[in-house]
Structures are given as C-alpha cells and as structure tokens.
Amino acid sequence: MVNTEQLEGATAAIKELIAAKACGPILIRLAWHDAGTYDDSIGAAAWPKCGGANGSIRFDPEILHGANAGLKNALILLEPIKAQFPEVGYADLFQLASATAVEVMGGPTIPMKYGRKDATGPDMCHPEGNLPAGAAPWPTGGDAAGHLRAVFHRMGLSDQDIVALSGAHCVGRAHASRSGLCHKAETKYTAAGACPMGTAATGGASWTPEWTKFDNSYFQVVKDPKDEELLALETDTVLFKDPEFLKYAEKYAEDQDAFFADYAVSHAKLSELGVAWEA
Numbered sequence: 001m002v003n004t005e006q007l008e009g010a011t012a013a014i015k016e017l018i019a020a021k022a023c024g025p026i027l028i029r030l031a032w033h034d035a036g037t038y039d040d041s042i043g044a045a046a047w048p049k050c051g052g053a054n055g056s057i058r059f060d061p062e063i064l065h066g067a068n069a070g071l072k073n074a075l076i077l078l079e080p081i082k083a084q085f086p087e088v089g090y091a092d093l094f095q096l097a098s099a100t101a102v103e104v105m106g107g108p109t110i111p112m113k114y115g116r117k118d119a120t121g122p123d124m125c126h127p128e129g130n131l132p133a134g135a136a137p138w139p140t141g142g143d144a145a146g147h148l149r150a151v152f153h154r155m156g157l158s159d160q161d162i163v164a165l166s167g168a169h170c171v172g173r174a175h176a177s178r179s180g181l182c183h184k185a186e187t188k189y190t191a192a193g194a195c196p197m198g199t200a201a202t203g204g205a206s207w208t209p210e211w212t213k214f215d216n217s218y219f220q221v222v223k224d225p226k227d228e229e230l231l232a233l234e235t236d237t238v239l240f241k242d243p244e245f246l247k248y249a250e251k252y253a254e255d256q257d258a259f260f261a262d263y264a265v266s267h268a269k270l271s272e273l274g275v276a277w278e279a
C-alpha cells in the first residue's frame with residue numbers, strides 16, 4: 001500500500017534537493033535507465049525477469065554497466081531521502097524523483113502512479129545492452145533510426161514515444177568522464193558561473209543553452225544547429241531526418257504545448273514499464 005504521507009514528504013525533500021544541487025537532469029536519467037531495461041517480448045507477467053522500473057539499477061552489477069556511468073551519483077543523492085521515508089520503495093522513489101524534476105524545471109505534470117514492487121537483490125538485475133547506444137557502431141546493426149526503433153520498440157514504445165522522450169535532452173549534459181559522448185569537455189553554457197540554476201558542478205556539454213529548464217528548445221536547436229557549443233548526438237539529429245520521426249519533431253519544435261502533452265503521456269508509460277504493483 002502506498003503511504004501517501006511519506007510520498008508527499010519525499011516529494012518535498014526531492015524539490016529541496018533539486019533546488020540545492022541543480023540535479024534534476026541526472027534524476028531523470030536514473031529513472032529512465034531503471035525503466036529502459038524492459039523487454040516486452042518477455043512481458044510484465046514475468047516480473048522481474050522482464051526488466052523495467054523495479055529499482056534494480058541500485059544494485060551491482062546493473063549500476064556498473066557502461067550505459068549507467070555516473071548514475072551512482074544520483075543513487076547517493078537519493079539515499080538520505082529513502083532513509084527518511086523508508087516506506088517509499090526504491091522503484092517508486094526513482095520515478096517520483098524524475099517526474100518531480102521534470103515539473104520543478106518547468107515541464108508538464110506527469111500522471112504518475114505509485115506502488116511499484118522493488119527488485120530485492122543483484123540476481124534481479126538485467127543484462128547489459130538493453131539501453132540505447134549514443135553513437136555508431138550501432139549494436140543492433142543498421143543506422144541510428146533503426147537502432148532507436150530496435151531498442152524502444154523492444155520496450156513496447158512507439159516512434160512518437162521515441163521523439164517525445166528524446167525531448168528530455170532539453171535538460172542536462174553529457175560528461176567526458178561518463179558517456180564520453182560530448183564534443184567538448186566544457187562549454188560556455190557549462191563553465192563556472194554558467195549554470196542557469198547557479199548550483200551545479202561545472203563541465204560537460206549540454207543540448208540547450210538553458211539546460212535546467214524543461215521546454216521545447218531541444219527540438220528547436222536540433223532542427224537548426226547554429227551553435228557549436230551545443231551537443232547533438234546522431235540519435236538526436238536523426239529525429240529531423242527520418243520521415244516518421246520528423247512529423248513529431250517538427251510539431252514539438254513549433255508547439256511547446258503539444259510537446260508537453262505528448263511528453264507527459266510517454267513519460268508516464270516509461271515509468272510503468274515492466275511494473276508489478278503492490279497489492
């Protein structure tokens with residue numbers, strides 16, 4: 001049973017944490033990497049083998065997967081909140097932190113549900129390789145668009161979900177010491193004193209200038225790349241090349257309300273992948 005009082009307490013604590021550390025982006029990435037292991041061909045009935053939003057990312061070996069480099073920092077940030085509100089499960093806490101981060105940074109309210117069952121040990125971790133690669137050679141073969149489809153369709157998500165969820169790159173940065181997938185170790189947007197919230201550690205390359213603000217600027221800058229200080233991975237630029245992705249990407253570049261409405265639906269779907277609910 002969900003303890004509403006503890007959930008509300010944890011929400012308030014997460015808001016304070018984000019205000020103090022500007023850590024909203026990494027909290028979003030943590031929840032996405034917990035959920036994104038889901039394999040729809042196994043199906044949620046086979047919990048926890050199917051992967052998904054079950055909190056297994058907190059265990060070795062999953063947190064040590066190459067794709068999760070740097071996410072240990074997010075676990076460390078959330079641990080005191082877990083200790084303070086022990087009845088909020090890990091899987092719920094990770095998803096709560098992400099949805100709260102989206103909202104606090106100016107994004108839409110996500111229609112969230114709570115009561116996820118937690119994975120209880122490392123034996124419930126998922127094999128490496130279920131999350132998308134950010135650069136060629138694509139482990140699934142083919143091109144960037146094919147890779148995104150192979151990975152997200154395996155989760156049971158659609159082309160529209162791929163484009164909407166990619167819009168989360170409106171916030172955050174890539175770091176040389178984590179993914180290594182940044183063209184510069186530091187940019188004018190991530191250097192000392194440049195953090196829009198004033199409080200984050202420096203360095204890395206952001207997709208957008210105001211990288212602690214959740215908005216549709218990601219689609220605008222990826223569509224019309226003029227600023228060499230900004231990052232765009234091949235999996236970002238392909239959204240404006242592949243004809244099916246392009247339909248949604250163009251819409252979101254033009255209309256922030258349309259992006260927010262679709263993002264909220266896709267984010268909620270992502271947060272429920274593979275979930276077994278507590279009775």
Ligand code: HEM
Nearest residue numbers: 025026028032132133134165168172173174175178179235
């Ligand atoms: C479409 C395929 C995706 C690829 C290839 C991808 C790749 C990456 C990479 C390489 C980084 C940099 C990590 C680092 O060096 O610290 C990153 C960061 C990030 N990603 Fe994605 N990502 C994808 C989808 C998503 C989705 C679906 C979400 C959420 C809904 C998301 C949210 C984020 C956020 C918020 C960050 C910033 C983290 C930070 O600032 O610490 N990404 N992503």
